[in-house]
Amino acid sequence: MADLILRGGSVVDGTGAAAFDADVAVDGDRISAVGDLSGMSARREIDATGLTVSPGFIDTHAHSDGVLLRDPVHAHGLLQGVTTEFITQDGLSYALLSEQNLDSYGRYIAGLYGPPPVGLDMSTMAAFRSHYEGKGCNVAVQAPHGPVRLESVGFEDVPLEGEGLARAERMVAEAMEQGATGFSTGLSYYPNSYSDTDELVALNRVVARYGGVYVTHIRNHNDDRAPDGSGIVEAMNIGRRSGVKVHISHYRTFPSNAGDIDSIMSEVDQAKADGVDVTLECYPYAAAATVPGYFLRGECHVGGIDRLLERLGDPAWHDRLVDSLEQLFPGRNDAATFTWIGADHLKHLEGLSFADAAARMGMSVSDLTLMVMRESGLQCGFRDAMPASPAVARQVEADVIALLSRDDYMVGSDGIPFDEGIPHPRAYGTFPRIVGRLRRRTGVSLEHLVRGMTSLPASRFGLADRGVVAEGRFADLVVFDADSVIDTADFNDPRTPPAGIPYVVVNGQIAVDRGRPTGVLAGRSVP
Template identity: 30%
Template structure:
């Protein structure tokens, strides 16, 4: 009997062990994946601390994120991210990348890819390629290196209907513009952008902008704006913020202020007042956000920076025609002189792009001395050589830091030729303002370069590391992720990005671009029926 009990006991023990093993197998979920990322310092785009998570990618989606001990993952490729940061791909809310995406040889978008950017917003500053349907087809057939979120430009629509005239829109012209905005929203625009500082957008009044913003709002879009005045050119910076708030309030549309700044000596140290204005509007229930690039120099055309808008009304050669008229020449020169002073002086305006290579890398004061004429007179002679682009050193650290600390301000590049921000904004912000200056921490930087931007532009299933979300994922080395582009050579790719996945496919592997075009034009989230 004793032996039988022992046998029974042993038999029972065996049965128990098998049963436990079978139960464990049932609990151990098996996941098939294309890529497994393990051992990384994971920031999911929303959490305030890093996570120790394993991430699995299958096709274009994230199929698992969490503790690797709870699942068995069978993957074709395993990436050991020990010591590296794993993050959602960055979303750049303000670029001019469409100028590169439109051309096959530059459609890879490498200046943005190497910053960790996987999605770019295009059509900013009121300037979009028209019609959108044509360019969506081009991007699809040709292939693009990053995802694209398109906006419809107010200035583009205005020029289609009214040319570059400085008159106010008639009711009939306004209806035509509303029709074109609707057409572009139907084609997939995520919202409308304005460049109210630039011609022809500068010729519009607030009522015109509100009317067009309402059309965008009715289609679930947002309002993205380059303010009418970031300095003291016309209505002033604070009045321009008020106008933006008014547009958001009356059009009932989310508002996003592009490249928020205090530009020039007249408006330095206004950032705290602006923050208070915006937060008061947010308390009303208005959705107001902004983006910022991490540099103390802005960039724009020399004409846009210093020439009065009335002098360029009518088209390309209008300025030079008016300059030859003795009745307007003196007024043009006086206003150019005042605008140079507003920017901080001729020595603060650095030429970064010009048909005359002698001008590149010199400031306006140096060029005026070379031409043996006053800086405001030299401007006209410089502009006669063709389009000229400048970097304008006109911001203070105090204002830059104040805006950067706000939870409603996200990272943007305003990436454009000649300024290092096109090649370096996101790595520069991490290296300079997170790692060195410690103005914000790593989680704040990542969250406001990913999920917050996706939320602002209503981009579905991107900007977070979450099961079911698209696998736009980057892996970078926190010790070497930095910008290399500067004002002497603005065309150097950033370094420190190790891997990049766009829509689940490898784009950068071991720091090298693999010549793939994995981006696509994103579809906007349709408004829900009330």
């Protein structure tokens, strides 16, 4: 007798092969049989007639480092069918931080993750990973560039060389030996952006020795530090020089270049023709989200959060800070919206555009932005406005589906989930939006899209025995109605759960039952 049988579903097995009708049996944490299992019984049977059974979805880019520690069930991902998340993205994480730096850097990145954890050892990758065992979903990690640089040379705009570089190389090697799948960086964030190409080549030579992947939010700050001034060219050259496998984060068109896929893919395709091993990911929304400090130049960040907060309140720095915002954030300030603010006395600004918030407070948009950063202690985030023209947003979505139709693209939500404020809906709707709304609109193959969410990332990042529905594989499964599955989260009500995903199984345990989270904590630190 099996533990669980999903009966009569249309199996999309994750390989890209055509769907087929079959039953799927589960024993323990593994799939024990796939086929006509009419002669087999189980302790629990689920009628999947008329539904699709696929591998659980893999989110290759999630900013859940903080929320997973506060809310282990992680319902917002499970309800989308996500059974594995990659955290430590953009080189921003608690991983590898000493106790002192965990407090200071944890406060620095609190706009993404909330207040830093207290009393947890994060100083090695093994210690860090141990805190993500027994969550609602599986969790995979990379060695984050920010902590590596911080622990090697401090929060300073200095070259990483000599003993500093040697220490960083040792940290990356140790992280790889302790379960990291690669090395992540975000070259628009600090201290990551203080790096140059040579530093990144050196660190990725270490990653390449372990067969890992260089995962990068490409440079668009300090682009003078890339020899050619181009973030995507720099990333391709790092692959050429180090031999590392390259993965480009959230790479798609924007409203400013909607419809022009060729222009963003030409360097990638040339590098692939030259032998560089490249994959990419994207999410299906025309608006982004991050933290306002993203738009302050590197000189503002030197020394870390305490020095930055001093500068935010120093009249001698005011004009430089305003100039930085206006130069690096042109045309986006006024319509951008605060997603959350950690300071209670500023909560009334959540959900307001910067322009409306500035009018309410009687100050300029730039001064408002600086004030919110200062008084919240950087515990604040924002999102862009959607394009004014629906046709432009539709074109970006069409571009996303066209990119996902390639063989080298995966799905990373870039989700920043919070239990307060008005966050970006991508944390709550990315996967059903793709397999539901956008697939039906464009007619792209369900089998191909599922492959990019399952077996492709599992293979790329070394998640052994995951990402495929087959006997002997881990029982990470999602059951959904391909005809009706849809995201319901939007920018006004971002936490509403999707419809059409009644069952999710994580390591053989039912994590979503009839559309409701069960609270089971079957996730593991993987691989």
